Amino acid sequence: MKPLNMLVAGVGGQGILFASKIFFDAAMAKGLKVMGAETHGMSQRGGSVVSHFKMGDQTSSMVIPGTADVLLALERTEGLRNLEFLKPGGVYLVNAPDLSHVPAAVRSHFESTGVRAHFFDADRHALAEGKPLTANLYLIGYLSALPEMPFEFAELKEALTRLSAPAVVEANLKALANGFEGARK
Amino acid sequence: MTDPNRKTMVLLGNEAVARGLLEAGCQLAMSYPGTPSSEILPAFIRFAKSEKIDVYGEWSANEKVAFEEALAASYTGKRTAVIMKQVGLNVAADPMMSSAYTGVRGGFVIICADDPGPHSSQTEQDTRMFGLFAKIPVLDPATPDEARRMLPFAFDLSERYELPVIVRPSLRVCHGRESMTLDTPLVLDRKADFQKDPHRWAATPHYRLLLHKKLNEKLRAVSDEFESNDTWNFVENGGAKSNLAIVAGGMPYATIRDILVDRGVFEKVPVLKIGTPYPFPRKMIEGFAARYESVLVVEEPDQVIEMQLSERKGVMGRGDGTVPDEGELTAAVLMDVLGKVLGKTGVIDEPWAGQNDARDVVAGLELAVRPTSLCPGCPHRSSFYAIRRTFGKKGIYTSDIGCYTLGLNLDAVDTCLDMGAAISMATGFYHAYKRDKGEIPPIVATIGDSTFYHGGLPALAGAVYSDARYVLVILDNLVTAMTGMQPTLALGGQADGSIGNKLPLEDACAGLGCRFVRVHNPYDIEGMKALVQEAHDHCREPEGRVAVVIARHPCLLHEKKRSTPVVRVDVTGECNGCALCRTTFECTALSVGPAIPGKENRFRTVIDRRICADCGECALVCNRGAIVVVEGKNG
Numbered sequence: 084m085k086p087l088n089m090l091v092a093g094v095g096g097q098g099i100l101f102a103s104k105i106f107f108d109a110a111m112a113k114g115l116k117v118m119g120a121e122t123h124g125m126s127q128r129g130g131s132v133v134s135h136f137k138m139g140d141q142t143s144s145m146v147i148p149g150t151a152d153v154l155l156a157l158e159r160t161e162g163l164r165n166l167e168f169l170k171p172g173g174v175y176l177v178n179a180p181d182l183s184h185v186p187a188a189v190r191s192h193f194e195s196t197g198v199r200a201h202f203f204d205a206d207r208h209a210l211a212e213g214k215p216l217t218a219n220l221y222l223i224g225y226l227s228a229l230p231e232m233p234f235e236f237a238e239l240k241e242a243l244t245r246l247s248a249p250a251v252v253e254a255n256l257k258a259l260a261n262g263f264e265g266a267r268k
Numbered sequence: 269m270t271d272p273n274r275k276t277m278v279l280l281g282n283e284a285v286a287r288g289l290l291e292a293g294c295q296l297a298m299s300y301p302g303t304p305s306s307e308i309l310p311a312f313i314r315f316a317k318s319e320k321i322d323v324y325g326e327w328s329a330n331e332k333v334a335f336e337e338a339l340a341a342s343y344t345g346k347r348t349a350v351i352m353k354q355v356g357l358n359v360a361a362d363p364m365m366s367s368a369y370t371g372v373r374g375g376f377v378i379i380c381a382d383d384p385g386p387h388s389s390q391t392e393q394d395t396r397m398f399g400l401f402a403k404i405p406v407l408d409p410a411t412p413d414e415a416r417r418m419l420p421f422a423f424d425l426s427e428r429y430e431l432p433v434i435v436r437p438s439l440r441v442c443h444g445r446e447s448m449t450l451d452t453p454l455v456l457d458r459k460a461d462f463q464k465d466p467h468r469w470a471a472t473p474h475y476r477l478l479l480h481k482k483l484n485e486k487l488r489a490v491s492d493e494f495e496s497n498d499t500w501n502f503v504e505n506g507g508a509k510s511n512l513a514i515v516a517g518g519m520p521y522a523t524i525r526d527i528l529v530d531r532g533v534f535e536k537v538p539v540l541k542i543g544t545p546y547p548f549p550r551k552m553i554e555g556f557a558a559r560y561e562s563v564l565v566v567e568e569p570d571q572v573i574e575m576q577l578s579e580r581k582g583v584m585g586r587g588d589g590t591v592p593d594e595g596e597l598t599a600a601v602l603m604d605v606l607g608k609v610l611g612k613t614g615v616i617d618e619p620w621a622g623q624n625d626a627r628d629v630v631a632g633l634e635l636a637v638r639p640t641s642l643c644p645g646c647p648h649r650s651s652f653y654a655i656r657r658t659f660g661k662k663g664i665y666t667s668d669i670g671c672y673t674l675g676l677n678l679d680a681v682d683t684c685l686d687m688g689a690a691i692s693m694a695t696g697f698y699h700a701y702k703r704d705k706g707e708i709p710p711i712v713a714t715i716g717d718s719t720f721y722h723g724g725l726p727a728l729a730g731a732v733y734s735d736a737r738y739v740l741v742i743l744d745n746l747v748t749a750m751t752g753m754q755p756t757l758a759l760g761g762q763a764d765g766s767i768g769n770k771l772p773l774e775d776a777c778a779g780l781g782c783r784f785v786r787v788h789n790p791y792d793i794e795g796m797k798a799l800v801q802e803a804h805d806h807c808r809e810p811e812g813r814v815a816v817v818i819a820r821h822p823c824l825l826h827e828k829k830r831s832t833p834v835v836r837v838d839v840t841g842e843c844n845g846c847a848l849c850r851t852t853f854e855c856t857a858l859s860v861g862p863a864i865p866g867k868e869n870r871f872r873t874v875i876d877r878r879i880c881a882d883c884g885e886c887a888l889v890c891n892r893g894a895i896v897v898v899e900g901k902n903g
Contacts, residue, residue, distance in 0.1 A: 094638070096879075107278045111447060117278060118411075119445040131638050141529070142411060143522035144281075144444025149626070150530055165625040168601065192629045206285045210273050 086139025087233050088146045092165045093157030093178075095132050098219040101246070103134040105223060108242035109234050110138050113208070120144040124217060131161055138233070152231060155222055157205075159184050171196040174231050178222055180204040201225070203265055209258060217258035224262025236263050276449045279441045281412035285379060285435075286311035288419030292375070293454035295346045296324045298334035299763075300722065301751035302353030303388040304442040306478045309351055319453050325763045327754055330687070330722040331356035335363045335378075338508035339432075342376035343469065344460035344574065347423050348763055351379045354395050359687065359723070364432070368403045369479040370468055371430040374458065375423030378404070382438040382597040384519075384569040388750075390669070390686065394438045394570035399546045402484055405490050406434045406546040407500065409441055410521045413448040418500065418543070419468050420454070420815070425493075429486045435436045438568065439596075440519045458598070478574070491547035500543025508538050512613035513560040515553065515571060517542040520566040520597045527603055536615055537854055542567075548576045564590065564609050568597045572578075584609060600627070619901060641677055644857040645881025647790045647821035648672045648743050651714070652680035653853055653889065654796035655741065659710040666693040668724075670716040671750045672743050677854045681714070688723020690715040695727070695736040710804050711738035717773060718748040718756045725776065731814045732781040737807040740782075740816045742773055743790075745823040753826045784815035791832060791902075824881055835884025835900035837875060842894035845870030853889045857881070 089106065093099050100121055110117045115138050123132045135146045140201060148167045156162020156177040166189065169175060177246070181200045182190075193200050205221035220243070227236040247255045279287060285308050289297060293374035299309040309325050310503040316323040328334035331352045352360065357380050364378065380398075383389040399406035407422055409415035415437045426433040467475045494501065504525075514537055516524050521541045528534040540556045542549075545567070554577065557563045565574040574585040584590040591597070591605055606618040642649045652675040655665070667673060667681040668690035675681040683693055694713035701708040715724050720742050728740070746756040754762020760770035777785045784806045790796050796819065803815035822831060847865040849855075850873060861874035873895070884902045887895045 107445065107447075111276070111278060114276075115447075117445075117447045119278075120440060120443055121445075122443070130640065142525045143519070143599070144412070144446060145523065145528055145599055146439060147523070147526050148603065160635055163630060163633060166630050169626065186633055188629050188632055192626060196625070 085143075087136070087153070088138075088151045088170075089136040089153040089155065090146055090151045090165055090168045091134040091136070091155045091157065092161040093132055094161060095130050097132070097157045098216060099132045099134045099157060102157075102219045102223060103136050103157070104240060104246055105242045106136050108246055112238065112242065116140060116142045127240070131164065133161070133165060153226065155226060157219055157222065161257045165187060169198060171198070173198055174226075174229060175200045176222060176226060177202050178205045178218060180207065201229070201266075205261065205262065208261060208265065212254075212261075214254050214256070215259060217255060220255055220258035221262035221265065224259040224264075225266040227259075228263050228266035269792040271775070273506055274449050274451065274711040276447060278445050278447045279412060279416070280307060280311075281415060281437060281440075281444045282307035283311040283315075283418040284412040284448065285419065285437060285442075286315055286447070286449060288416035289321075289349055290319065290321060290453040291416070291451045292377075292420040293347050293379070293569065294323070294349050294375075294419075294423065294693075295339045295456060296326075296338060296348045297351060298326045298338040298350035299330045300328055300331045300334055300568065301748055301754045302356050302381075303751055304383060304439045305353045305356075305379070306353055306754065307442075308379060309763055311733075314450040321398040321453055321455055325875040327763045329757060329798055331360040332363060333494060335360040335367075339363060339367050339372065339376060340528065341460075342372040344462045345374045346458050346460060347375040347427075347456060349377045349379055350560055352381075353389065354380055354382045354393050355389055355391060355686070356380070356547055357395060357398055358393075361402075364398075364404070365402050367432050369476055370471065371483070372426060372432055373430065373463075375426040376432045377419065377422045377426060378432055378434045380434060380514075381442050382436060382569060384438055387439060387596075390441070392569040394568075394572060395434060395572055396545050396572040399434045400572065403487060404432050404434050405487070406436055406544070408436050408518045408543055408545050410518055410541065411541070412441060412446040414543070416448060420451075431483075431486055431490070431492055436518075438519050450819055451637070486690055487547045489688055491549060494544040494547065494549040495552045497544060497549070501549060502541055503556065504539045504541070505535055505734075506538050508536055510537055510562065510613075510615060511561040512609065513538040513540065513562075514564045514566060515542060515557065515573060516566040517545055518567060518739050520602065523597065523599050523602050524566055524606065525593065527599065527606055531620065533610065533615060537610075542573055544652045545572050545794045546576075548573075550578075551575070553577070554579060562609075562613050564605075566591060566597065566602065566605070569594075639677075639856070640674060641854065641856045642671065642674045643881070644824060644855050644879050645824045645883040645885070646671070647745060647819065647823070648675060649678065649853065650793050650885050651741060651743055651796060652678040654790065654793050655712050655714070655800055656680040658797045658800050659712060663712055664694075664697050666690045666697065666711070666713045666717040668719050669820040670719050672714055672716055675714060678852065682843045686723070687719055688715070688727050691724050691727035691731060691740060694738045694740070695731045695734060698736040698738055699734065708737070708808075712800065713738060713740045714743055715740070716748075717742060717744040717746065717758050718754070720773065721757045721771070721776075725780070728780050728782070728814070736814055737812055738814055739803045739807060740814055741800065742777075742816065742818045744773060744818050744820040745826070746820070747823050747826045749826060751824045753823075766799070773818050777818075782816045783813055785818070786816070787818045787820050789821050790819040791883065791885060793885065802817055825882070832883065834882045835887070836882050836898050837884055837887050837895050837901055838898045839873050839875060840894050842892050843872045843890075844892065844894070845872055846892075847871070847873070848891065849873055849886055849895065851891050853886055855886055858886055
C-alpha cells in the first residue's frame with residue numbers, strides 16, 4: 084500500500100467534508116493510519132474550504148506543501164489557490180468542462196513539474212441527473228479510476244454505502260459509478 | 269499488539285479531547301463556545317451518553333462563570349474540567365489566578381484552545397504564557413491522539429498536587445483528525461463531599477501568602493517530575509552527529525517532523541519534543557541544548573520555551589528573528605525557516621530548491637480572495653442596513669464579537685473589541701461627547717443574543733445607572749451561530765438538548781431599568797428604520813434612557829423549518845448598474861453581471877441562484893425598483 088496525501092479544495096456547501104469522510108472510512112476499513120484536517124475561514128457559507136487527507140506514518144494533520152499526490156478541485160479557483168501543495172508529478176483533477184480556464188503560467192508549471200492534469204465536468208453531469216449536490220461523488224468516482232489512486236472503486240463504493248443515509252444511497256452510488264465510467268471514456 | 273477489545277476510530281482533535289475527558293473520569297464539564305474549542309463539550313456529552321456514563325456538561329453564561337462552577341465542583345472531590353478558547357481565558361483570568369493559590373481537590377483541568385493565525389480571534393495570545401503568569405502547569409499536545417492521552421495524566425497530576433492544570437491544544441490539533449485506538453473510559457463513583465477549610469477556600473491575605481509559598485513548593489515538585497517524564501518530552505535521533513538540534517512543542521513539532529521526514533533529513537537532526545513547557549524542566553532541556561552548537565526553538569504562538577532558557581548563545585528562534593514573531597507557523601513558513609537553518613548549519617549542502625515555485629506561480633495569478641460576508645438571507649444584514657440608512661455617516665456604531673462583526677461591510681460597525689464591549693463602549697462614547705455640551709451624535713450599539721448574556725449584562729447595568737443615552741440593538745437570531753449553533757440562555761436550551769429555564773432578553777433589559785424595550789422582525793426594513801429612529805428619539809428625551817430594540821429573526825442556517833416565505837426575486841431591465849444594492853446591502857448573492865451598454869464601468873446586478881436564500885430583502889433596497897419579486901411575497 085502506497086501512502087497517500089490528498090487535498091480536496093472548494094467552497095462551503097460543496098460537500099468537501101463528506102468527500103474526505105469517504106477516504107477516511109475506506110482507509111480505516113483497510114486498517115491504515117490516517118490523519119487529516121479541514122480548514123475554512125470565518126464564513127459559514129460560500130467561503131474557501133480545504134480538506135487535508137494523509138495516509139501512512141505521519142505526525143501532522145496537515146499536508147506539507149509539495150507533497151500532495153492528488154489535488155481534487157471541486158471549484159477551479161480554489162484548485163489554483165492550493166497548487167503549492169501538489170507534488171511534482173502529482174494528479175490535478177478539476178471540476179470543469181475542459182482545461183481552458185487554466186492560465187498559461189500554470190500550464191507551463193504543470194509541464195515543468197510533470198503534473199498530470201485531468202478535468203471532469205461533474206457539475207454538468209450531476210445537474211443533468213437532477214442531483215447537483217453529488218458533483219463531489221462524480222469526481223471521487225473519476226479519481227478511483229486513475230492508476231495513481233491506492234483505492235479500488237469497490238473500496239470507495241463500500242465506504243460510500245456505509246456513510247450514506249438510506250434515502251440517498253442509491254443516488255450517491257450512481258454518481259460515484261458515473262464518475263468512474265467518465266474516467267474510462 | 270493492539271488489544272482487540274479496544275476500538276480504533278478517526279476522531280476530530282476536539283472529539284479526542286472529549287474522549288480523553290471520559291477516559292480520565294471527568295464527571296462535570298463547563299464551557300462557553302468559541303472557535304477552535306466549541307466541539308469539545310458536545311462530544312463529551314455525546315460520548316458519555318453512548319457509553320452510558322452519567323456526566324454533567326453545561327454551556328455556561330461565560331468563561332468566568334464556567335470556571336468558577338467547575339472549580340467549586342472540584343472542591344467537592346469530583347473530577348471536573350472547564351473548556352474555552354484562548355480569549356475566553358481572559359474573561360476567566362480572575363478566578364484562574366486565584367485558583368492556583370487555593371488549589372483544587374478533585375482533578376481540575378483547564379482546556380484552553382489557542383488560535384495562531386489568528387483565524388477567528390482578536391489576538392494570537394499564548395495560553396502557555398498565561399500558565400507562567402498564573403503559576404499553573406501547562407501541557408501542550410502536538411496531535412489529536414496525544415491530546416486524548418494527555419488528559420488522564422493531567423487529571424492525575426492535578427489531583428496529586430492539588431493544582432489546576434492547563435491543557436493547551438492549538439487550532440490544528442483541535443481541528444485535525446487522526447485514527448486512534450481508544451482506551452476504556454474511567455467511571456468514578458465519587459460523591460460530592462466538600463470539606464470545610466476556610467483558611468484555604470476563603471483565605472484572607474495573610475493565608476494567601478502561605479498559600480503562595482505552598483504553590484511555589486508544588487511547582488518545584490512538578491518541575492522535578494517533568495524533568496524525568498519521557499512520555500510527553502522525548503528526544504529523537506539523539507545519536508545523530510550534528511551541529512544543530514531542534515527543540516519543538518505543540519503543532520510546530522508535528523509539522524517540523526513531517527518536513528524533515530519528507531526531505532529525507534530526519535535522521536540527521538536531533539529533535540527534543542516538549543509537551544510540558546511549564547513548569548520548565550530546565551535541567552533536561554538545557555542539558556540537551558548544551559550538547560549542540562546551535563539550537564532552533566520552534567513553538568507557537570509566542571516564545572515560552574525559548575524565553576525560559578537561561579543560556580541564549582546559539583539559540584535560534586523568535587528572539588533572533590529566525591522564526592517569524594507573528595502569524596501561524598504553517599508548513600510553508602516552517603519549510604522556509606528549516607531550509608535556511610539547515611543550510612546555515614551545514615545539515616544540507618544546498619538550500620532546498622523549488623519549494624516556492626508553485627507559490628510564486630499562484631501569487632502571480634492574483635486570484636480573488638473570497639470576501640468574508642454575512643450569509644445571504646442573514647437577518648443581521650437587514651438590521652445593519654436599517655441602522656445605517658437611518659443614522660448615516662454621523663452615527664457611531666459600536667459592535668461586538670460574533671457573526672455580526674461583519675456588519676462592518678455595511679459601514680454599520682465602527683468598533684469591535686471584546687465580548688460585551690459594544691454596550692460599555694457606547695456608554696463611553698456617550699459620556700465623552702456629552703462633556704462637550706454640544707450635539708451628541710447618534711450612537712447605536714449592536715450585540716448578539718448570546719454575547720449579550722456573556723458580557724453585556726453588567727455593561728447595560730452600567731449604562732442605565734450612569735444615564736448613558738443611546739440605542740442598543742440586540743441582534744437576536746435565537747442561537748449562538750458563529751461558533752456552530754449552540755443554544756443561548758434566552759431560550760433555555762441546555763447542552764444535552766433539554767430545555768431549562770428561559771431568560772427572555774426583553775425581561776432582562778426591563779429588569780435592568782430600560783423603559784424602551786421593543787421587539788421587531790428586521791426583515792421588515794422600513795419598520796426597523798422607523799423603530800430605531802423612535803428609539804433614538806426616546807433616549808434623547810429628558811426622561812429617556814438607553815433604548816433597546818431586539819431584532820428577532822432566526823438564523824437561516826439554523827432554522828430547521830423556515831418561518832418566512834420563499835421570496836424569489838429577479839433583476840429587471842430597469843437596473844442601471846448603479847451597484848447601490850451590491851455596496852450598501854452587500855449580499856454575496858447579488859453578483860456582478862454584464863456591462864450596461866454605453867456606460868463605462870457599470871454592470872448589471874444578477875442574482876446568484878446557487879447561494880440566494882430567497883429572502884426577498886434586496887427588493888426593498890433598490891431605489892429604482894429594478895429588483896422585483898417574481899414569486900412569493902415580502903413581509
